[in-house]
Amino acid sequence: MVQPKVPSLDLSSVKREGPIITLGAHHDSLQGLPTGTASVPHGQASLHCMNDSTHGSLINISGLDWETMQNLSKAYFDCINLVFPVLDRQYFLSNTLSSLFNNGFGNDMQSTIAFLVFALGEVAIAGYGGLPVHAHNGRPSGIKGGSKEHPPGLDMFNEARKRMGFNLTECSLENVQIFALASIYYGTCFYPMDLWRMITLASLACQALITSSPDELSSPRADLVRRAFWHCSIMETCLNLELELPLTGLDKMETFVGLPDFGGSYSEDDHISNQESHFQEHFASQIVLRRLLVTFHDILNKSGPTSAFAPVPTSHESASPGSGVSPNTIRQLALQLDQWRGMLPAPLRWEEDSPGAFPNTDPAAYSETLYSPGGPPMSPMIPMIRTSTNSSATPPLMFTTDLDAPPIRYPYALDIQVALLRSRYYYTKYLIHRPFIYKALHAPEFMTNDDAVGVAECLKASLKWPVAMSPTCRHKRLVPCLFFFSQNFLGILILLHLSTTVPILIGIRASLCGERFDMDARETVGLYVDWLRDLKSVDSAARWHWELAKVIYGLDE
Template sequence: MSSSYHKGQVYEYVSNDPSVIGGVQPRPQPQYSRTQRLGLVRILLLSLGTVVIVAVATFLGFVWWGAIDSVNEGDRPNSQILRRILGPGWLLRFITISSLLYRVVAGAQAAVATEMIASLFLEGNGCLLPDLARLSLTRCQTAGPFQLAFAAPRQLYDSANIFTSGLLACLLIASVVTQFTSTILLTDLSAARFINDPTVRNVTFGFKYPSREDTESSTNIFNPYAGVDYWTSRPSAYLRFAEASAPPFQGDGVYDTGAIARAFLPFTNSTQRVTLRRYDGPATVIDARVICVRPRLSIRAINLTDLSMLSLSGSVSMSGGYDGLDTSYSTPSSFACIVDVGKVGDIPLQQRISLCPMDSTSAFIQGGVRPDLSSYTKAYLLINATSGFENWRDNGVGGIKPVAILEKDRTQSQKTWQSFALNGAPDTGIDATLCFANPIPWNYRISATSSQDGFEPTLQWNITTGTYRSNAVRSLLGSTLAPIPSLERGLLKLASPANWSAVDASAVFNTPDTINYVWTALRTGSYNVSLSLSQRENGDDLPLLVPHRAHVGLFQEILAHTDSNAAVKANCMQQVRYAPTEASQKFLHVLQPEFAIPPRTTLQFLYNTDNPSWQTEKKAALPSRRTAQMKALLQRDKEASLPDRNEASLGMIVNILRRIEGKIDDSKPHDSHPTEHRSIAAALRPFNPRSPANSSEVLGVPSFLRHETIDSPAAPTDPNPAISFSAHQVLFWPAIQSSLPESVKLMCQMQGGTYSTRLEASRPKLPHAASVDISSDWLSKLSIATLKQLSDVYFTTFNLANPILDQKTYFQRTLGVAIDGNFGICIESCIVLAVMALGSMGQKALQEAGFAGTPASSPYVGQDAEMPGLDFFNEARKRFGFLMCEQDLQACQFYLLSGLFYAEALRPIDWWAMLSKASACSAYFWNNLSRDRDEWMLDMQSRLFWITSMFEAVLSQELNLPPSNSLHLEEHIALPKFISAQDIASFGSFRYPGDDPFFHYHFLSQLAHRLILTRARNSLFHFNPTADYPPEPVEDELIRQLEQWRERLPPMLQFDPKSPLTQAESPSDALVTAWLHARYFVARYHIGRPLLHRALERPASLTEGHLRKCRDAISAVLAWASVIQVTDTMRSCNPLKFFVCSQ
């Protein structure tokens, strides 16, 4: 044995016993049992400690997995123990206590294990002599494994101790982890929600009905709702309620919403209302049922007031009986109503509807919440004026001679409406419907449940359009085209008792009677005082009540978003239906703190608590589809956007461009010589629409930058001339003029700043064919294959970037009509021939880029070889001469198609003429919206309007051409959604290439880019001979918004401006992707042009930062040159080729 090692199990001793032979013999080693070796305390610590650790782990596992299972909003913990832990918030306490108990027991067991490891070192393979004392003491008594942390490594000189040292290392790690048990567990907690157990508590729900005999009553008022005016105040929010409803019914001349009971929760706290899952207690219930019928209206007198209003008087009666209405006591009722007819040019466009309460009712609603109180039914006459004040006046109303207003033919009266028109003026008249409602607010004991959270949306104000956004509010109230169940709208499901009278709150809870006068808040002060449900100014002298614009805005939003065959009828009933709903919500909420009757109520809420998040994604159930949609509606109302996938994404592109005031208004340039409006600009002010061509106010440019600009050179007397936005007029910059040869200067002086417009106007017209025979034989010889081929080429080229036509409608309707009529005189023939002309140009473009083989040709040669498609275009022009007064959708499409042909022929003046006609067609449609319009028609007209708007912006900004006066409608026309025609059959899952959202996104990306260029034109292009220009904050903000436009493009349109553009592999690469790339550099150049102007005029005023921006602008031009080469591969399909260097 080495002297440096001590082996405890081998030792020597000297014996003094003479009987021992040899003097030395080993002492017999005592034998101990395992129990004696460990000791009773250690055995109990190891065994009972293990039981405690297992129990703690089991409890934590139960809590962890049970809590994870309860994270779904619709679930609740199955275990009563778990509910008691999570409900009062005991989870953190139990985790802390469990962790503490685990650490204490695990620490004690670690101490015992340390003693065992020390024994293994001593009595196993031996230890170093210096560590003998430490190991011996550790074997007897220790506080933990850390005492051996330094001694154990030295024992590794003997390889036999490796295993023992490994055990010690594991023990050390376990001991360290044990100290952080609570930290590790608490780190995994996250916010979660669960449903607690039902609780019972007092909930106050009403005013005590005053009694003269009750001298101790604290109620000293008879009607606490007196003086409360619902109509003239805005609801702060639309509160959650419980609803029980039956399906609506529609018959001949009648529309019944069905039985609808709505109960309002007596909670002032919004969180309680939203998270409530079960309620069993008192609540105010109203009957929201509305029945509208076609009345028998007899008009005795009609006159005009001087306030754009129509005064009507007469009588109304009902003919026949209707299910749900008791007409046994029906007698004619007289009425005298004021109808708000507005003006012809009112903006925004809206329905001119007024609500006229009747002083008596000719029928009573049967059934409902309280059949015994049907005598309280109220009747309302809803009157819609079909034309403005001017048309009524021009047709003699209000004059000396009486004017006859006649009932229209019964076939012209839609559903529940009775229609009248002036004699000789069929478009000027009224529509009327008679509606009945009997809300009867009363307090009952109700039972309501829900499986998900509710919503309490508010009307969001849109600063840009000056209107309310009501998507979420309309969904909450059920004012949607398709019925939505109450639970999916975030409401509670109300259990309808067989007899509501039996659950009267006063009888059930044995409480005093309560006041039920909420309905009086809806009255207008006196009977026969009409309400205007269209937007107009209010005034004390008005003979009718003008509600708060929130009510009017919501009503008009319902009209605009719930089109159906019933048209205005169903929407008017929505106004009557949700008026008591809003009023009851509002006043019960306001007066809740004053309620004094507190019965016992059973409640069940969804609570927020801390919850283990491990594997939550695997265990948590997804919210219902409708819940997700409601949340999306709330978010959309807060950010401003639209119902479907395209609108949401494209709204992101456009809406980020709707802010510029913040940074610009804080940095107004201090100019001692502000720009004066020139007389010509003032004269043209009425003709400067708020469009992409002239939209500084719409797009948010602050007032100090809203200067009118004229693209011609300013007069010499103007001290602060505008810098022309037209790239053609850079030639007239003073610094450029000084560098030109004298001969060029002389030409500039002779031609003037509008030289490009003058030269274009003096060009000869397009050549036409020698024959003027309309029935040209060569068209009849065209094969179907040729027509199909050229049509496909058009939709593969021109229609990608400018979706003028709906491909599905064209191939399944328009083309067939033209072929069947042998290309006769009809608008379909004109459209198809224009498509053939553009298809011929597109065929040439595909051949230029190497995407197609031999182009299709017509049997007639003529001028076709010189200008592809001219033969087709001439034939279209011949036929359209007989259709030049058409103003419908297809006429607008033909004008835009013709404009594209002129653009490709490098004839911008002719293009502008076509755009002006298309703009007139578009304005005609939007100013004369019909009731029977369908969603596809609205979407197509929106598409054509924005195409016209963008192209007019290019022409009016670059050339001296005035924009049309119809684009003032821009802020009222939504972006297109690219809806497919519903009345045309689809073939399975077949999709036309133009239906790809890729091209839809590209179209609106172009629109967003045009808005940025217009901002730059209206806010930067102003010259100041003394002060600094352009304003740097404006310039920086525009660059920032341009970068946002690029960064927030949909993923399929994203591009890196620093990466070189590769050669186009398909037509879309050249016509879509490359053009967005080029537009980015064009905008960078235009934003930097005013600073380049300053650099040439006053170079000494530039700083290092200015020079860097000038360098960026010039770099953008150089980068644009390489990008435009890709688009130039299809030169024959580039409508902007005349403006390619400027727009």
């Protein structure tokens, strides 16, 4: 149904090469990150700015003064480590940082981790406050700082890369952390293939650590080991379920490892950031959602690799072999997902039909410092939120579809954490109900009213994922696994196009999706199109997705 609009598209090759396309590996010109000194455009100098512009020399490590090291570390821990909590802030600041400043950098793992922290700290600062890499019709890009060839933090990352080989086979927690941090950095630079390779190494290193030193799970660092384990597991699951990339076997250790409780050394800064952003509860909720997603995916595909997309039976509650899952099974999965949402901690909850709302509608749930326009910033790169003083006004939304309005900026990466949790929830709901879409397209004559309701649920679950809304889409470098969302946004754009051209979908959309659906669908198309257009200049996979979306919707560059 889409093929006539894209006659050059070879659907068999898409099925065969999907992961290659999504990882951007289909471009012969694909290059790795440069190993030399970054040539930073005028006005986009890195925070430390220690290069000798006359001689083009590499960064002078000894020029890393104490203030710079502290600022970069704070930027990392106030942003990146809240989304990926793999390091201990208290230990790093009290031990690692002071030791390296006093004794200098070597080829050891602590030096490597420090340079990765500094690199990601630069990414955090640039990701919020750097210059946009381009603009479209006056709208600044959501990709800020540096360029595809010379991303923020490259000099620091290259210093880490020089040392990584010396610690390649170390069986330690630091080894896991190094690979995990490297994968995160590659993700911020739009190198998904490198992200995948690094997270695979992190997972294998984590398995080696737990297998060879099981007593680590009862040591003072046990919680850090668990946090690193679940970070790797969540990332692996994303890559496996979406792209069918192989698992390393880490998932088989889940029961043995157990869940993190953030019971390590006390950090007042982490306590404050958790009070404001609830990052610990976000991480725990992501772990539970990941478990549900794996279970749902296995059930939907239990009858074979295509059963989740096979026609849903019209009678009998159990499906015959190879015919797909039953409507009752899908209802049960949807109920489990709704129970997960209902059991979220109160500060994380939101109304189902309002993905852009604040987690809690009670203004008293948020501290004055978080919302006061006159207070000092909670993080060096993130100013405060401005709110209306009109008490009778409609409660403000946390996320907006107005991409031209100045974006609100939240401390402690709060919007990223909230957007990820909600977007992954809607993705899971969308995945559960996709079999109904398949039936509507391939066997419309057998559709029942329950099937039509399932189609409507799938359509509604595809709308306005918060990661594509402002302010989160205005700092895309800091959004994990961009390729995951880009691929799904293209699929949703195709689905929404079909819902305006296929008679049975048109009828369901008009009768079962609600009065707001048309307006929400238009806003969704605008959000997802802007997402792909914004990324196409720096992301090979997004470029391919954009070419399809452009033809389907008749868009200009």
